[in-house]
Amino acid sequence: MEDRRPSAAVVDPVQRRDLILIERARGGDLGAFNDLVELYQDHLFALVARMVPDRDQASDAVQEAFFSAYRNLAGFRGGSVKSWLNRICVNAAMDTQRARKRRPVQPYPEFEDDSWQPPTGPEADPERLVLTAERTHVLNAALARITDDQRDAIVLFDIQGFDYAEIAAMTGVSLGTVKSRIHRGRLALRGLLEDRMELFRG
């Protein structure tokens, strides 16, 4: 008897594993869904936290995204589960950004999080570590100050590694708009970091 489940035709072991978990979750297995959450929550939180630089709002957005994914299990149309979850999280992050715009303007707090420090090893150069920490701090602060659209494009392109077409599909804008946001966002960052560029050149 031929196995007609979607997971049966997938060769990539990661995708195959994800599809099996999705199928089980669709069948009512909450544990299978939570396995997916465990697999991707770090990645998705990192994605959303960069788009929404307020930790509490980012957490809420990720939680809402997982709720939405669970509600929408029946709507999963196959393909990459990771991409599907990415899309849901990007939508949740953009919803949060829109909700912020409707409220009185309140700048994002700058990241002051020890967990953002680079990993230390016995061979690490203390001076270099301090320099990297400072660079991370000023860059995060600058990212929090550019527009939401520009930050989303830069996070998805530079950090997450999506290509223009994927970003256009996720954010619902044209390819040209995506490119423009990336270029303008980088120029805006450069303008904000102009006095601190020695941290990057060092």
Place this chain on the structure above:
Amino acid sequence: MPYLPHIRPDHDETLIARLAVDDLDTPDAATARKLVADCPACAELLTDLTLIASATADLPAPARTHDFRLTEADAARLRPSSWRGLIARFRSPDLAFTRPLAVGMATLGLAGLVLASLPAGFGGVGGSTASLPEAALNTTAGPVQAQDAAGAPGAGALAPLGGPEIATDGKAASPAPVPVDRGAAVASQGNGSRDASASPGVIALPAPASSAAAATAEPSTAVSEETGSAPGPTPLVVLSLTMLVIGLVLGGLRLLAGRVV
């Protein structure tokens, strides 16, 4: 936009930014490379943009502060209820065909309605439309008073009208069809005994007082004439409306399903 005091205003910084991501076609890339080669500020901008992009890519991932796994209570709350589940099914891949079906049915329904409303001369079905003016004239006019219509100009364009004929002298005549110029049917006030030659092609439509007795003299004839030509919806109209409604309902259910999930 950032202010770059040391870059010349005629040097396009966006071009440099596009060069930094290798997003230029050949002529623009050549221009940008020339700028970078000739202008130290442009070269610095390119270096800075590349450094920023590299540092952004290397940013350490923010640490998660919350476990996002769902509890049984979450799952129970989120599990679609019966009606929500039913509606949510319209978004499932199994029912993906409902989208083109909804669009197709709504489009065909609209097209059918448009076709049915076109006059016959414009390629419409015309069956219902051709009878509409006559029916309208019949129902509004009631008994029609013939006024020496044969002598009126435009008699060649006359069409039979089904109302009972009333003679100009006010006596009831036979209920034979009366020729009426439909394009120039204007209601006339008064007793309706004016000569038609005074206003060519015009026929007094309302029943004059003098003809009231005649109208009542053969009421059964008048009623049967009116009901006989009353317009009803054609099969095309009924079919088109049905398809339109089904298409709209299907589309609405899909939209609702999107919101539910």
